[in-house]
Amino acid sequence: MTARTELGGISDVVLQEQLHTALASRQACELVLVTRRQALETAQTDLRAQDEQRLSLEQGVNPLREKINELKLKAQAAALSQAQYVERLAEAHIVSEGDEAPFVDELKKGLRDSTLLGEITRLTAEIEALGAVNLAALDELATASERKGFLDMQSTDLAQAISTLEDAIRRIDRETREQLQETYNTVNKHFGTLFPQLFGGGEAKLLLTGEEILDAGIQIMAQPPGKKNATIHLLSGGEKALTAIALVFALFQLNPAPFCMLDEVDAPLDDSNTVRFCEMVKRMSLQTQFIFISHNKIAMEMAQQLIGVTMQEQGVSRVVEVDIQEALRLADIQQAA
Numbered sequence: 001m002t003a004r005t006e007l008g009g010i011s012d013v014v015l016q017e018q019l020h021t022a023l024a025s026r027q028a029c030e031l032v033l034v035t036r037r038q039a040l041e042t043a044q045t046d047l048r049a050q051d052e053q054r055l056s057l058e059q060g061v062n063p064l065r066e067k068i069n070e071l072k073l074k075a076q077a078a079a080l081s082q083a084q085y086v087e088r089l090a091e092a093h094i095v096s097e098g099d100e101a102p103f104v105d106e107l108k109k110g111l112r113d114s115t116l117l118g119e120i121t122r123l124t125a126e127i128e129a130l131g132a133v134n135l136a137a138l139d140e141l142a143t144a145s146e147r148k149g150f151l152d153m154q155s156t157d158l159a160q161a162i163s164t165l166e167d168a169i170r171r172i173d174r175e176t177r178e179q180l181q182e183t184y185n186t187v188n189k190h191f192g193t194l195f196p197q198l199f200g201g202g203e204a205k206l207l208l209t210g211e212e213i214l215d216a217g218i219q220i221m222a223q224p225p226g227k228k229n230a231t232i233h234l235l236s237g238g239e240k241a242l243t244a245i246a247l248v249f250a251l252f253q254l255n256p257a258p259f260c261m262l263d264e265v266d267a268p269l270d271d272s273n274t275v276r277f278c279e280m281v282k283r284m285s286l287q288t289q290f291i292f293i294s295h296n297k298i299a300m301e302m303a304q305q306l307i308g309v310t311m312q313e314q315g316v317s318r319v320v321e322v323d324i325q326e327a328l329r330l331a332d333i334q335q336a337a
Helices: 002-009 012-091 113-130 137-199 237-254 271-284 297-301 324-336
Strands: 203-208 218-223 259-263 289-293 305-313 316-323
Touching: 137 203, 137 237, 137 271, 218 237, 237 271, 271 289, 271 297
Parallel strands: 259 289
Antiparallel strands: 203 218, 305 316
């Protein structure tokens, strides 16, 4: 019943008025909210602008602070330099602090501060280039002088040693050149004599391939009888062998030895050349004992003693020695009997 009474007491008009009032109040509140939001955004924009301005000012202050510190350091350095200059002048008994009388003549009219500063900078650089005062300079000078004297002595000794070595080299070169020239002439002479004896004619000689005998090579020119060859390579095998034998015997006669061994040097020779070779060996055997290995019968006939190697049984070698003089004596005895 109470609810119905209250429901009956409610009027539509009153509700409509309350609704309009609430809506108006809501619109007013919304306007206020919009205004406050706009104010907030404006304040935030101003705040960001202020922050940017603050950062910009801080960035501009840092170089100024650094410049101030730099100027302070320069001022301190200038004060220190001034004090040092004053101290140096006082030590030199030139002037006292603040006394510029000795420099009046130097302070000519028309000089600019930039010119004086440039001159000061130059003089300062020269002073700094000199470095600090070395109190041990005299001791170092004495040590360096002693070291220089020692090195000068060594240099003199080395120069003398070089001069002595160069003189020795020149003397050795001269003596070697003379001995080599003498040896070359002697060998060439013997070679030119022995070659015709082995070939039964012809001529041969040694030619130097350069002007300086110490560095020159030697070329063999050999022309057997009846041939006009320009080089030794055009000779036959036997002719080359005879030419080599003539050259070896020419060298052997330069400084003869008591023994001479020949190993089948007569292998490429024919009978007539072998006969001439054997005759030369017989002539040279008057001063030198020859030991030669040969399969040539003509060469074995001139031997005074033969030593042969036989193989009567397969794989078994036996040395056979024959004394030619004893064999001839026995042959004469048999013939006489």
